[in-house]
Amino acid sequence: MTRIELYDTTLRDGAQTWGITFSLDDKIRIAQKLDEMGIDLIEGGYPGSNPKDRKFFKAAKDIPFKHSRIVAFGSTCRSDLTPEKDSQVASLIETGTEYVTIVGKSWDLHVREILAIPLEKNLSMIEDTIAFLLPHFSRVIFDAEHFFDGFKRNKEYAIQTLRAAEEKGATVLVLCDTNGGCLPSEISSIITETKKHVSAAIGIHSHNDSETAVANTLAAVQAGAVHVQGTINGIGERCGNANLISIIPALAVKMQLLDFPPEKLRLLKHVSEFVDEMANRTPLKSQPYVGASAFAHKGGLHTSAVMKSTIAYEHIDPTLVGNNRIFPMSEQAGRAALVQKAAQYGIPLKPEDPRVNEILKTIKDLEARGAHYEVADGSFELLMKRMLGLHKKFFTLHGFHVSNMKRQGDTKTYSDAVVRIVVGDKMEFSAAEGNGPVNALDLAFRKALQLFYPCVTEVMLTDFKVRVLEGTSGTGATVRVLIESTDGDQVWWTAGFSQNVIQASWDALVDSIDYKLQKDLANRGS
Template sequence: MSRLTVYDTTLRDGSQREGISFSVSDKLKITQRLDDFGIDYIEGGWPGSNPKDIEYFRKVRQLDLKHSKISAFSSTRRAGIRVQDDLNIQALLAAETNVVTIFGKSWDFHVTDAIGTTLEENLAMISDTVAYFKEMGREVIYDAEHFFDGYRHNPEYAMATIKAAEEAGADMVVLCDTNGGMMPFALQQILQHVRSRITSKLGIHAHDDAGMAVSNSIIAAEMGFDQIQGTINGYGERCGNANLCTIIPNLQLKLSMLIVEPEQLEQLTCLSRYVAELANLSPQEQQPYVGENAFAHKGGIHVDAVLKHAHTYEHLQPELVGNSRRILVSELSGKSNVLYKAREHNIDLSKETPETKAVLDRIKEMEYQGYQFEGAEASFELLIWKALKVHQRLFELVGVRTFVEKIGDNGNILSEATVKVRVDNREYLTAGEGNGPVHALDEALRKALLQVYPEIRHFHLVDYKVRVLDGKDGTGAKVRVLIETRDERKKKSWGTVGVSPNLIEASWQALVDSVEYGLMNANKAKMKELRKAVKQFRMEG
């Protein structure tokens, strides 16, 4: 296996994505996780641009990093001044990192029209800055900004810029597709020419504006380039940077290049979701390798084949990258889907059992009405219990009422709900207030059941989604409500679903499933009794 280095710029380039603003604490936590994963270089930021990055470089020295090298980022010296007089250069030096990454202009158009200097002065800026940091004992990575666009407009000058960095002593010359528009076949020709002219180690830094960042990075790796730059989850400005969560497994599992140790690669999915969490972004479900749907199967024929031989519809084992297989249940499902999902919940059905077909028929009927169980596995499990006639109702609704009042254009909205439930022939009537009628319903239901089931105090509604199913019906359209609830004591979450033309009714259905499922799982005795009933059903069936 060959070995190339991976350079992560999530903390600098990745943070330029709209909506991302890492705190210093976030950056330090991500740094530690990247080091644990085995990333070779971590670009911490631009110390001359903001106080936050200065603080990061001061605090990162306190981390006990085992593998990663921290790099500070900045530009070449400004035109017309000495390196030692440039404040950005001195801020970079003050960061006290062993590695510095310097970017300079490769496109003559940028030299003359963007920074407003001569082509000769730009070459001197590159050479002076690289040489200065080499004299200071730093490892220098030179990022040739806009190299590919510059090469296409003026190949001689673009080559002269990276030659200046090489001759000044740069340890690595990185070719940047800054505008992200390069096609793989054109990029490959340029890489071949550079490789024939430059003896320094070479790297690539690709952006994804044409959707080619991963492909272009892999081509460079196959051609023997020494470094790949990118970000976790492809975060970055505009369309993002090259996605390391796709590049790393492709190189290691498809092209047999050793990037990280196998046990570290198994942490890739966890790393991807951890960074997404700190970035305050939802994980990308369709993302290759690490996405929640990367190994999800929905069609009945697919599932049946996967259960026999996983490689029929999977290009590799999901466990290699720390992901897992998911079997979805929907109107496209066959019996195999139901069997697989039932087994996940410790419910053993037989493919020939009439009840299995009844469950499948019921699922298809409910999804025709608008239900969706892909994000509501708790409702799916309750459905199976009911189909097997082993479900035990924990409470019965006697009545529910909601009240919403608004007085005047600028008045606050008051939402109240009353709920009456029956448990063991005893009725409980309570009221609740909330930010809206659904919140009030949730509060009232919990108050009523808390008197009988004290464990409900640990349940919290953490997500609530409403989807209009048929917009052409206007305000009379059906809505689907998905609720996610969490048991803070067990650190476990579950999803439930409700569908109705009435938003309150759909919400009530999802709430009832949520509370009932949570109570069943919180009560070990009831779960034991339930599984005993399922087992007895199997023996009799």
């Protein structure tokens, strides 16, 4: 098996994504995760462009990477300077990295019209820069920018740029589809032809402007590329880069061209979500391989088939990439899905149990009125337990009141909540002021309960989403409130549905706390 080298450019090319800014600490954490996952080369940034990247390379020297090597990125020297006098070239040497990547023009249009220099001058810039850097690095990688577009316009010149880099010591020639306009068939044929003219290892760097970056990368490997560049989750400028999260399992599992240990493969979902967290982005549910819905089976016929044979509707075993098979509850849910879902909650239920039909009917009736439990597993578990007589009642709501007040001249709206609950034969009254009505309700509710159940103080609400479910009723539409909660050990989602957003919020809050009590106390006789 030819060894394929994985090169991640999340910290440089990925950081150019519109709306994403990585702090220095973010970059260090991401690099450590990439190392843990087994990425060979991590492009740390462009030290010649900003101080933050220079600080990253300095900090990276003190990090004991177990597998990955950090790579500095720069460009060929300016046309009016020699490499010795170009500060951005000098900054590469100052990083102290073992490897360096240099980008140079390979499309004659860019040389003539963008750089506005003779074609021969561009070749000498490539040669001089690589020759100058080679004594300072064990490897120089050459990124041939716009190579495929350049090849289609002027094949001879595009090949000349590669030869110039190779003759001066570049060990990897990375062919870049910088505009992202190529299709897999073009990538394959151009690489096949290019390999006839150079001897150095071929790499691939694809952008996703035609939604083919992953396909182009796989086609490149089939055509002989042994160095693969991409980013986590495909982030990058414009439409993004080739997504390593999809490329790695395709090469390792499907094509069997990449030797990637199973324990590293299982980190894909975790690393994908980690980078999204650092980028302050919501993970894409439909992302192939690792998305929350990548192996979700909603239709009754589908779930029944998957229960019999997982390959009926799954292209790989989801656990290979750290994902899970899920059966979202919906009006399409079948008996098999419901039984499978109950088993996840530790509830023994058989398909022939008459209660299965009752629960399905209840779900469909609720969803007809706007309720959806596809994400709110906490609320759905409570619903099932209530219907099956497995729910322990810890409290009863006697009533609540919320008020909001903003006087003339105030910059803040004041929210107060009063909650009355009954626990056993005792009624507890509690009031609180909060940052909005939902926060006030949450504080008052837990304040009342903690006298009886101290564990509720462990619960934190970490996300709160409101969505209008009907788009035609204006302010009278049904809304769904979705709450994410954690106690530091487990994370759960609960939901409330109502035409009144406060009522929907209250229902989601009650389920959140009720879920905690069921988890901690229901099986202890408390």
